[in-house]
Amino acid sequence: MDAFGSLIAGLGSALTPTNLMFVFLGVLIGTIVGVLPGLGPITAIALLIPLTFGLEPTSGLILLSGVYYGAMYGGSITSILIRTPGEVASAVTALDGHQMAKQGHAGPALATAAVGSFIGGTIAVIGLVFLSPVLVTVATSFGASEYTILLIGALALTTSLMSGSRLKAGISVLIGMSFGVVGLDPQNGVERWTGGAIELSDGIDIALVAMALFAVPEALRHLALGDRQPSPTMRVQRAWMNKEDLRRSAGPYARGSLVGFTAGVLPGLGPTLGSFASYSLERSIARGERRKLFGKGAIEGVAGPETANNAAVGGAMVPMLALAIPGSATTALLLFVYQMYGLQPGPQLFVNDGPLVWTIVASMLVGNAMLLALNMPMVRIFVTMLKVPPPLLYGGVLAFVMLGAYALTFSFYSLLLLVAIGLLGYVMHENNFPLTPAILAAVLLPMLELNLRRALLVSGGDWTTFISRPLSLILIIIIALGTTVPFIVKAIRSRYQTAAAEPTKIDTLR
């Protein structure tokens, strides 16, 4: 209807000097907490809430929203440069991003992450403005059965993140899942694997698992090597994307926006699942030589996920603003902030507080542009981080990770957990166990269990609920086709090829 007019009006008030300042402050803090391993948007927002108590609602909300999407920009930087994701949604970026950096392509990797983030973020805001009413209907038609099916599909994706030994990858998945089991049973509150420790009854925070499995092993590895100087190949870096990089990134930008936005709109999925799904999608549609490059520095594996996690942030605002349904812990905190200011998200929000909400939505457009402008010149500066001697760099990483772990629960117990899981991660890493599947499994298992059990409770224990609900059946068919068709196509193709390629085929399968 007049969404466009309202957005323009919102832009008008978002561009006042005061509001511009809060946008800038928000995205700057967001970028910084995104960069710092261990400090994620949720910790930053929680720590900033007391400070925003005294601010005007508009300023406070612009600031905190900026922190949220700004963090998605920052998260990729350390993923790429030092294989240490700044936050969980950027974990998958480390796979190819860091390989690019090792080959002297850190600049293009950072640049494509920044451009992708901008595109994803902007498309999401546009979707939020113009498609909200439709999306709200879609989001609320997903029940526990549909989520269960989606999550099983997502768990199947973990296979695409595997490299090297399948057995080791499988063990990694099981270890990740076992982190997800710790805590209270989500339905009847029975303690599981807590050993009676009350500190473990809330479960292990996924951010802590990510820090322990990525940042700690990587840092320990470098410190154990004892290198005083960064490796010579890391010192020479190409600073910018070339035409070829841009061409290769265009498709992932478009697909990542769509995948990420969808994951954001569906409550409970969120940026982390969005970026993992985008990576798997890019890998599965890549052809021939390009596909072999995944895990060895494919720019598509950076462009897609980084677009997706930003698009997911915009998507997550849809159910939060329109239905007061937060899709993640971070949006739950933002919802709380709205309520703290006396604003009630829900169908009436745009009617009661239209101008304010439009200003915040418009500020997200401004903020995304600001982040691009802020990050582009920074690429060169960030790349110089690779010249920092490893003992300093990784010692610093460990310090920040410790700080971040402490800030999750404000207790010493988190530090113990971090060290314990971190050492396990180091041992796994040194023995070539892939760690990304562990993280994805730790994210997915609790969600899958929750929804499976809800679906069965709701249907009175009837397993046919998954095929008797039309939407759930459609999802099953889509996933079944998505997983089998590529194999059939491959089988048909290989029939027309000579049998000479037998040994290399095993390599590709891996």
Place this chain on the structure above:
Amino acid sequence: MKKIAFAALCLFVGLAATGCGGGNASATGSERNYPNGPIKMTVGGAPGSGFDLAMRTLTEVLGKNDIVDVPTPIDNRPGADGSLWASQMIDKYSGADDRLSVTSLVMMTNHARGKSEFNYDDVTMIAQLMTENFAVVAKADSVYRDLPSVLDAVVSDPASIPVGAASDDQMPFALLVEAAGGDASKINFVAYEGGGEQTAALLSGDIDVAIAGSSELLPLITSGELSALAVVGEERYEKLSDVPTTKELGYDVTIANWRGIYGPPNMPDYAVKYWQDAIKKAVETKDWRDAAERNQWVTSYRTGDDFDAFLKDTNQQVTDAFTKIEKG
């Protein structure tokens, strides 16, 4: 960039320090000059939780209106719905006069369910701040138009009607089912975390009925997507004035959530008295009333025998409800 990063480090270390710093503040004096040092306000929930908001609002009101002139730093120690911190208060700070915390009905439910070994009578309950009634809610176009029809359905065929409730909100519904002559242990409860998840499940048709704090589902009740069938209690809720109470409908269930301030066990009387007076002054200020209005709190200041009687009665209802839910 390094400068920025350094600035950020300072910022966060600073924030963390204001939240977590301090160390061992000793007792802050005697009856005569109490308080003469900082009083540590510990929140057993994360920043942004319900506990946190109540405590931050209270300390802000106390400071802004010059009711208390010593610093009241807030410290977040989240874990197990506040039980983690309560156990610290009991183990480490017995007899201290410089520590306060905030708790709620969840302290009783955790105890009744065996999740925590401590209950309200293991600490010094100082004053009640507010109450929140529960409400039974259905989708606007649901076949269930009123509470009796919901309860009839649960009594006759419990499996057919999934009831969405956060695990701690199950007991008022269990008491209602028992009051209607049903078996609480047979209710098909589906656990959700908070009003947002319940809203989604009601809209998608996963569940027919939900029970939650009356303010939690308010936005979609106001807009007409959901409808409130009854408010659990004796008096109608201001914001849902056309919704009948359970008492009116003939069910004798009145249990309500509450939040209050507590101190460590054996807290000296002069400190208890001081905080009862300070909190009384605080809840009478305009700042508190504004905050209560914004956050949909129903202020109900109670102390002494009145508060004790309330706690005892509520705890009895909680214990009864869980005995009934778990007997099956």
